[in-house]
Amino acid sequence: MTSRLAQPTAAASPHPTTPVNPPSRAARRFAEEIVRLHDKLNYRRLPDCIEGEPLYRVDGRGDGLITLSVRQSQLPESYLRGVLGFRLAQFLQLGWMDPELAYRRALYHEPMTAPSGPETIHTLTLTDTGRIAGYVALVGSPDPVALPLEAPQRGLFPAEEAHHVELLTGFAAPQRTTHQVYEIKRFVKAGWMASGLQRDRVPWHLILAGLSSQPEMQMVVGDSREDGALRLLRLLGYDPVVIADTVPWLPRTELMWPSYELPEVAMPFAAARPRKLADSLAAIDTALGMDTATDWRGKAIADLMSLRRESGSAGYGGSQAPSSRQAHSTTLETERP
Numbered sequence: 137m138t139s140r141l142a143q144p145t146a147a148a149s150p151h152p153t154t155p156v157n158p159p160s161r162a163a164r165r166f167a168e169e170i171v172r173l174h175d176k177l178n179y180r181r182l183p184d185c186i187e188g189e190p191l192y193r194v195d196g197r198g199d200g201l202i203t204l205s206v207r208q209s210q211l212p213e214s215y216l217r218g219v220l221g222f223r224l225a226q227f228l229q230l231g232w233m234d235p236e237l238a239y240r241r242a243l244y245h246e247p248m249t250a251p252s253g254p255e256t257i258h259t260l261t262l263t264d265t266g267r268i269a270g271y272v273a274l275v276g277s278p279d280p281v282a283l284p285l286e287a288p289q290r291g292l293f294p295a296e297e298a299h300h301v302e303l304l305t306g307f308a309a310p311q312r313t314t315h316q317v318y319e320i321k322r323f324v325k326a327g328w329m330a331s332g333l334q335r336d337r338v339p340w341h342l343i344l345a346g347l348s349s350q351p352e353m354q355m356v357v358g359d360s361r362e363d364g365a366l367r368l369l370r371l372l373g374y375d376p377v378v379i380a381d382t383v384p385w386l387p388r389t390e391l392m393w394p395s396y397e398l399p400e401v402a403m404p405f406a407a408a409r410p411r412k413l414a415d416s417l418a419a420i421d422t423a424l425g426m427d428t429a430t431d432w433r434g435k436a437i438a439d440l441m442s443l444r445r446e447s448g449s450a451g452y453g454g455s456q457a458p459s460s461r462q463a464h465s466t467t468l469e470t471e472r473p
Contacts, residue, residue: 156388159235167228167235170244174225175328177218180266186210191257191349194341197424199334200264203341205349207255219258221245222268222326224391229327232395234388246391253277253291254315259346261338270325270338272346274318274353282313293319295359295404298396299382303357303406306377316354320346320365333428340436343368344420347413354409359384359402366405371440372417373410373447378403412447416440 159167183190183202187210195202208216224246227233237243254276261270278291285304291314296303304317323342329335347353356374360366369376380403386393396402410416423436
């Protein structure tokens with residue numbers, strides 16, 4: 137059954153007309169200091185300090201990496217501040233956060249927020265020396281109580297708010313609730329990483345652990361460039377429904393407002409869990425367990441594409457299906473937050 141989404145609403149918050157001054161010298165220096173500060177922090181003891189068992193763990197793959205998926209409440213506050221600081225440093229470095237706002241508010245990490253609905257799932261990859269190499273978040277619905285997807289009173293996800301769209305009604309189904317939907321956010325590899333094996337493998341670690349951490353998750357939403365998370369989701373068997381030609385905007389009191397002023401336009405999407413997602417994640421797991429000197433990435437992509445063919449190729453979205461060459465060129469770089 138094909139899901140249809142509501143069309144974008146008229147932009148409730150048009151782009152401001154007041155010109156934006158470039159960041160002050162003090163703000164630029166502050167941002168540089170934040171990046172340097174967080175580059176020096178070490179998280180080697182983090183795996184031993186989380187409360188209880190992680191939701192998912194990837195290690196022992198011969199690549200010097202360990203990846204953990206945990207609920208926010210499992211992180212001691214000092215480590216949570218560090219993780220939020222890593223996010224701030226990375227997106228300041230990318231130019232996707234406002235250094236002037238960070239400077240005026242004297243922020244050393246992104247603001248801590250207590251979720252009103254399901255907890256945020258933090259997935260982070262560490263090197264064997266204790267540095268954060270990559271990160272992705274799964275952000276739950278703001279609804280305190282699970283609601284049907286079509287409920288008019290449900291809270292909006294961040295991507296819906298930024299793009300002024302409604303993404304979930306077309307996916308309404310019995311027993312499918314807002315607490316089974318998560319938004320993919322802050323997918324990033326550390327800026328300090330040089331090209332090489334570890335940098336290549338970080339996103340695959342994050343994908344495996346992040347999507348394995350919530351087996352009850354029935355849908356993902358977010359916003360992405362066509363050559364970013366959307367290509368990856370299609371490779372994993374998702375069939376994302378995308379709304380083009382939106383007018384994304386955040387008020388300039390929000391740290392992330394610069395990310396919606398970039399030339400490349402991110403498009404909001406929603407996608408239901410594919411039938412063979414468990415098999416796709418197992419294929420990634422198998423590839424990461426191969427000798428790192430072999431073509432582990434080629435093996436992963438070949439197996440994922442084979443699974444897609446077996447499932448009737450639902451998930452590529454027709455003309456937007458990545459070719460074999462496109463799939464092999466997927467670098468899984470930083471995605472829009």
